[in-house]
Amino acid sequence: MSGGLDAELVALRRRLHAVPEVGLHLPRTRDALVGELAGLPVELVEGSRCTSVTAVLRGARPGPTVLLRSDMDGLPLTERTGLPYAAPAGTMHACGHDLHMAALVGAARLLSARSADLAGTVVLAFQPGEEGHGGARAMIEDGLLDVSGERPAAAYALHAIADLPHGVVHGRPGPVMAGYSVLEAEVVGLGAHGGRPHEGADPVPVAAAIVTALYTYVDRRFDAFDPVVLTVGQLQGGAAPNVVPDTVTLRAGVRSFGRETTERVARELPALVEGIAAAHGIAARVTWRRVMEPTVNDPVSADLLAGEARALLGDDRYVTLEHPRTGSEDFSEILARVPGAFAYMGAAARGTDPGAGVAGNHAPTALFDDSVVGDMARLLGALALRHLTAPTDPRASAGRDEGER
Structure with missing residues (x-):
């Protein structure tokens, strides 16, 4: 040319x-x-x-x-x-x-x-x-x-x-x-005074348990040669240090490389979040958005x-x-x-x-x-x-x- x-x-x-x-x-x-x-x-x-x-x-x-x-x-x-x-x-x-x-x-x-x-x-x-x-x-x-x-x-x-x-x-x-998806979860509790947390249902420790479980799950349940890369990039809840908030919201970016793995994380990660919340006696409203396929x-x-x-x-x-x-x-x-x-x-x-x-x-x-x-x-x-x-x-x-x- x-x-x-x-x-x-x-x-x-x-x-x-x-x-x-x-x-x-x-x-x-x-x-x-x-x-x-x-x-x-x-x-x-x-x-x-x-x-x-x-x-x-x-x-x-x-x-x-x-x-x-x-x-x-x-x-x-x-x-x-x-x-x-x-x-x-x-x-x-x-x-x-x-x-x-x-x-x-x-x-x-x-x-x-x-x-x-x-x-x-x-x-x-x-x-x-x-x-x-x-x-x-x-x-x-x-x-x-x-x-x-x-x-x-x-x-x-x-x-x-x-x-x-x-x-x-x-x-x-x-x-x-990689494929890229976004997991969003609103952990729904019941607000209360920070000095009397037993009167409410605190979503903060539940959200913390969910974050830890997400990182552990993708590390221990997926093949290292077909990995899942997960990052909880947003974690938000509450407006004051002495108030139990009603809700905590977390958002995670999830990357995967195989089409079967992408389908699997779309099923399993929302179920994991919902199960942890339920085990603590509260609810989690979970959405999964597939942004790009692998x-x-x-x-x-x-x-x-x-x-x-x-x-x-x-x-x-x-x-x-x-x-x-x-x-x-x-x-x-x-x-x-x-x-x-x-x-x-x-x-x-x-x-x-x-x-x-x-x-x-x-x-x-x-x-x-x-x-x-x-x-x-x-x-x-x-x-x-x-x-x-x-x-x-x-x-x-x-x-x-x-x-x-």
């Missing part, structure tokens, strides 16, 4: 970085993407449940559908990078979604130039609301997986990481990111992605992760329905030691070296071409075929 297109994608990323939006409704971001896709031989479909943009690129011959996805939303952070194109106070692209959008626009351009060679269809999905707002589910409900006329045969996404080595792709078969890579698709990354970028620029990362990602909604793979692209500055205090994603000081965006575009394009063309050399890809590397 020419340096000209690389420069255009970097410039696009910086324009998007300067105007982040949060949540499911991102009108400025949507309009910018629609403008970038104008003139390409794609069918544009906009969402009704959110401001998503889907571009459908049909090849010259029939064949399978491949889905490529980028997220669009920023975070409610005030940026402290000092960049000349830094966002105004209050919102920031602190998770690299601006790079993802630019890379997918680049893949759209590369693949559009090869549409005559394609036997099948590419669906390019630009998704709002990834940061815990249910954007993937909203797009699926809007018909994303049927927009080409048939269910995708494969789906892929890349994620920039500010504190991973520059330009190195990291992936693995099986679980690659992100689980199809092994065949993960191997294909690894092969394309090595062929396109070099053997030294692909690393197999030993363990999943403990963050969460709602591309999991797509991978629960379509075989595919999700991988990371390191975006630390060249020559930076990522272990030396480099800020990671979601930090207000996170810095992404956007010179990786061209390689992200090439890799996404190569993955689609791998499914939709039948080259003599199965390692062939868009960039190499055009002599761009």
Whole structure:
């Protein structure tokens, strides 16, 4: 790929970085993407449940559908990078979604130039609301997986990481990111004077017993090689030191890596909380909210992605992760329905030691070296071409075929 297109994608990323939006409704971001896709031989479909943009690129011959996805939303952070194109106070692209959008626009351009060679269809999905707002589910409900006329045969996404080595792709078969759920419990007692606690039903020691039991339960009842990571991040009750409160509320974030384990914790942890409260003669009102499913890579698709990354970028620029990362990602909604793979692209500055205090994603000081965006575009394009063309050399890809590397 020419340096000209690389420069255009970097410039696009910086324009998007300067105007982040949060949540499911991102009108400025949507309009910018629609403008970038104008003139390409794609069918544009906009969402009704959110401001998503889907571009459908049909090849010259029939064949399978491949889905490529980028997220669009920023975070409610005030940026402290000092960049000349830094966002105004209050919102920031602190998770690299601006790079993802630019890379997918680049893949759209590369693949559009090869549409005559394609036997099948590419669906390019630009998704709002990834940061815990249910954007993937909203797009699926809007018909994303049927927009080409048939269910995708494969789906892929890349994620920039500010504190991973520059330009190195990291992936693995099986679980690659955790599922995330929230347990909330209101422990309901009966208030009383602090000097006469026997006249009430004190929820505080019951809540304390629940917290201890939750930590013990996930440590002793789940396999260490399929772990559950639980954090009680909120514990609130009472307004004065000499008053027994009526209620205590606790909230816990729960992360799990296997789909069966995710189902199991959703059943067992609420029952544990309710049982402890009942044993003390009071009630607990428990809710369980599944925010994101585990992100689980199809092994065949993960191997294909690894092969394309090595062929396109070099053997030294692909690393197999030993363990999943403990963050969460709602591309999991797509991978629960379509075989595919999700991988990371390191975006630390060249020559930076990522272990030396480099800020990671979601930090207000996170810095992404956007010179990786061209390689992200090439890799996404190569993955689609791998499914939709039948080259003599199965390692062939868009960039190499055009002599761009």
